[in-house]
Amino acid sequence: MYVLLLILLGISRYRAHKNSQLPDGFYAAIVNSFSNRNIMFSTEMIRSSMLFIYVGVEEGESEQIRNAMHYRGTHLSDYKPKTQKIFVMSAQKAPVAKSVTRFYVRLNMKMSTEYRVFMRHTEGRARNIAFVREKLDEVNTFYSHEMGEQIGQVVKESCWKPNNQGLLINAVFFNLSWARTFNSEATYPREFRVNAARSVMIPMMHEDRRSPNALIKPDQPDGLAALQMSLQAMNILSVARNLTMMDVFVGIPKFKIHSDLELSPAFEKMGIKDIFKPSKSFSTLLHRNTNFQIDGVIHVVTFEFQEQGIGTPSTDVGNLNYLQKPER
Template sequence: MYVLLLLLLGISRYKAQKNVQLTDGLYAAIVNSFSNRNIMFSAEMIRSSMLFIYVGVEEGESEQIRKALHYQGTHLSDYKPEAQKIFDMSAQTAPVAKSLTRFYVRQNLKMSTEYRVFMRHTEGRARNIAFNREKLNEVNTLYSHEMGEHIGQVVKESWWKPNSQALLINAVFFNLSWERTFNPEATYPREFRVSAARKVMIPMMHEDSKFAFGNLATLKASAVLVPFSQGDLQMLLIKPDQPHALAQLQMKLSGMDIVSVARNLTMMDVFVGIPKFKLHSDLELTPALEKMGIKDIFKPSKSFSTLLHRNTNFRIDGVIHVVSFEFQEQGIGTPITDVGNGSLTHTFNGVKYFLATHPFAFYIIDHTSIFFAGHVTSF
C-alpha cells in the first residue's frame, strides 16, 4: 500500500513559479523569522528538501506541508525545481552552485523499505546515525569535502543534540564572479545605518557604470541590477527609501513578480555602493515553517508510519538550510573579470546613486526564475 502511495504521491513543478512570485508565504515567513540577521536562502531548495519529510508522514501532517508548500501533481519524476538550472551551470571547470541534502534519523529508528524506495528518486540521502560529537564532526567533514571548505561549518553543535530523532539538512554554495569586477582601489569605509540608534563603519565596494536602475515610487524604494559573468544571472538589489522600512518593503515584495520588477528597470549611469563581506546564512527553519502552519511534524506522534519500519512516537528536531556567498570585488568565481572604474572619475548628467548604506533586500535571478533571496540588515 505504501509503495503505491509513494508512486502516486509525486509532486509536479511549483506552478506559481511561472509568475516568479513569492506569494506562497515561505518568503515572508523566513524574512520575518530572521528580520535582524543577514540571510540568504533558496525557497525552491527548501521545498525540494522538505520532500524527505512529506512522503514519510500520514495525511494530517502531510496535508499541512502540501498546503504550505503548494505540492501538487501525479508523479515524483515530474518534480524538477526551476533552481536546478543554476546547479547545471559551470564556470570553466567549477560549478556555479552546489547543493547537498541529507536527512539524518536516530540510529535505533529503522527506516521502512517503502521509504527507501522513495530515496532512489531523490538526489539527497537519508541515513540512520548516532547524534554524538563524533558523528557531528563526520557530518561537517562530509559537507566540507563535498562542497569545499568555503561552506564553513554547516551543522552547529546546538542543533545536534544527543536526544535528537531527526534532522533535515540542506546546504548551498553559490560560486560566480560579477560580470565586471569592482575596482579594489575603490573599496573604502562607509557608514551603514543598522537602526536609528546604531551606525557602523563597514568596507563598501564602489562602481560607476551603466546599470539597470529604477526608482520604485509605489514601493518607496529604489533598485539596481548587478550582472554576474554567466548564465544571464543577475543580482537585484532593492533598498527602501527609509532606513527603517525594510520589513514593510518585503511584505509588499512577497506578493510581486520579482523578475518583472527587474525587467522594468532602465539602463543608465549609476554610482553603486555595496557592502563587502562574507555571508554565511545558517537557518534553522522550524519557526518559519510553523508560521506557515507546518507544526505537527515537530511534535512527537505516530504519524510517521511511511517513514519508519515500526510505528512509534517520532518527531523532526530541525530543518536546516545553509547558504554561503561572498560580497567581494570579483564575486567568488574565477577567472577575475574586467575591472571597473571604481569611484566617479567625471561628472555624469543625471547620474543616479544606489548606495546600500542601510538594510536592503536582494535576489539572484535570471530572465524567468528566482534562485536565491535574502536581506542584509546588520553588521
C-alpha cells in the same frame, strides 16, 4: 547590506509565486519568523528538501505538508522519476549553485526498504546516525568537504541533541560572476550606516559608469522595517524590466553572510505542525510503525559578495555590469 538581502528575498518570493509552486505565505512566514535577523534563503531548495519528509509520512501530517508546499503527488512513487531533476541545480563545469541535503534519522530507527530505494533516485541521502558530538563533527566535516570551507559550520551544537529522532539539513551556496568585475584597486574603506545611531568603516567596491538602474532604499536611516513590508507586495522582476539608463557612481560593500535557519517556527505558521510532535504517521519512512518526530529543519546559505561576483569564480577584472551565469 540588509537592503540587498531584502531584494534577493523579494526575487525568491516572486519566482515562487510565478511558478505557482509556493504560496505567498511561505515567504512571509520565513521573514516574520526571523524579523530581527539578516537572513537569506532559497524557497525552491527548502521545498525540494522537504520532499524527504513528505514522502515518508502518512495521514494528516502528509496533508499538512502537501497543502503548504503545493506538492502534487500523494505517494512516494509519484516522485521517483523526477527526483534527480528536482535536486540537481548545477552546470557540469561551473555550478551556479550547489545544494546538499541530508536527512539524519536516529540510529535505532530502521528506515523502510521502500524509502531507502527512493533515496537511491535522489541527489540527497537519508542515513541513520547517533546524535553524539563526534558525529556532529563528522557531519560538519562532510559539508565542508562537499561544498568547500566557505560554507562554514552548517549544524550548530544546539541543534544536535542526544534525544533527536530526525533532522533534515539543506545547505546552499551560490557561485555567480559579474559580466565585468569590480576593479579590486577601487576597493577602499568608507562609512556604512548600520542604523540611525551607528556607522562603521568597511571595505567598499566602487564603479563609475553609465548603466540601467532602479533604486530601492529606505526613506530614513531606521526605515528598513517599512521597506521590508513594502517588498512583500513588490514585483521585483517588473522593476528590473523598467530600468533607466543613468550615469552613476556605485559603492557596494564587500561582505560575507552565513545564514543558518531552523525553519520549524516558519513551517508551523504555514500549518505544518504535527511532524514536530511524536506520532505513528511515519509509516512509509520507518520499517516499523513507531512514534517518530522531526526535531528540526535546517537551511543554511552562504553568500560572499566581492569584486569577482558572488562566490569565487575565475573572471577577468574589469567594470561592473550585471550578474550572469557561467558559460556551460
